[in-house]
Amino acid sequence: MGKWLAGIDIGGTTVKLSIINELGNIKTKWEIPTNVTESGKYIVTDIARSLLEKLEELGIEKADIRGVGIGAPGFIDVERGLIFEAVNLGWKDFPLKEEMEKELQLPTFVDNDANIAAIGEMWKGAGEGSVNLLCVTLGTGVGGGIIAGGEVIHGESGMAGEIGHITSVIEGGAPCNCGKKGCLETVASATGISRLGLEAIKKNPTGILQSIYEKNGSLSSKDVFDAFKENDPLAEEVVNESFKHLGFALANLANAINPKTIVIGGGVSKAGDVLVNKIIGFFKEYAIPKIAQETTIRLATLGNDAGVYGAAWLAKERTK
Structure with a gap:
């Protein structure tokens, strides 16, 4: 062989x-x-x-x-x-x-x-051999993989793990590529965070976010995180809105499947520890206390x- x-x-x-x-x-x-x-x-x-x-x-x-x-x-x-x-x-x-x-x-x-x-990530990365693992990739969309007992959960028609399409905004949500509205992807992906930032400055054109938009004529998720790190109140509002949905979705998934580790990867994860700490805060709010205590949330290491x-x-x- x-x-x-x-x-x-x-x-x-x-x-x-x-x-x-x-x-x-x-x-x-x-x-x-x-x-x-x-x-x-x-x-x-x-x-x-x-x-x-x-x-x-x-x-x-x-x-x-x-x-x-x-x-x-x-x-x-x-x-x-x-x-x-x-x-x-x-x-x-x-x-x-x-x-x-x-x-x-x-x-x-x-x-x-x-x-x-x-x-x-389970084999050689941040999962560190955890056989019960939830992996979320935050990029232009939101992807996910669920590993239980060392096996990938595929579901009846191979569509298990579509974390990005958990409905997060029940009413008045933005349209998603999947054909639904209000999916987690519409608020927690790079595209979603950028959209939330643009909506925020339309309502309240102030601060660092507004300055970036005026200078570039656009607003990326990185811009939102950079402004957040500089304590811009509007950027903080946007990040809180996005990560509240993400923490809520991850907590409910963890309540159902009880992973040892949740690994956060994808382009958005470049925001680093500030992102993890925010997610952990909301996760703890919505997860069963024992699960909140025993679940490790960390950034992907393999890029x-x-x-x-x-x-x-x-x-x-x-x-x-």
Whole structure:
């Protein structure tokens, strides 16, 4: 049996690839652009070509690759490795596992990118081996992965862990990409925080937030956090509004699944400890006291590598 694992993380702009050993040590990692033209029809051949070229360059035989793990965005039938829909890639009912195995002649395993990131953090990151783990990625959207007893929870149709689509604003919520309104994603993602900031200065055009908006003609989530760190009252209002929803959602999830660790990743997590402390405050308000006391909330440590680690782990576990 091969001693190397290929871990692949498909994103909307780049595909991250890696060769990792069974202990989780990365031999090499690299990226290629994601070619989304013609409904993503070239993505699989691009990945296969790049991987085979890298193996040749490293002098690794294809037979030494035990398996290929892939994290992909969208709704996925994990058993069949079928992507029901990945809007930003242009895939609909796309047989990713089948297509990749055809190209590489290697066993291939597929899961949702947020689940894969959660596995990566469990294996080599902030999860520190916790087998009961909740991973939340706060980026342009809000993703999530739930691990219970060391297994990813997929649910009946593979859609478990869609934390970003928990309804948070019951009435008058903003529309979400999923077709609903008022999802957690609309208030806790980078896009959501930016929107809340713009709404706040429309109502009350004062302070640092207003100055940034006047200077740049726009307002990012980073702008909101920077202003918050400078004690801008309006930015504090926005951050409190966003994180109250997030803390409430995480507390209710923790009350239901009782994780040991909650890992916060994604671009928004770059706000650092200020973010974690805020979330912990609201989490404690809404979680059962014993759960509030025993649950650790910490920032993800693997950054962009979480996906390739998790994908490699998937290949390792499925080829036992």
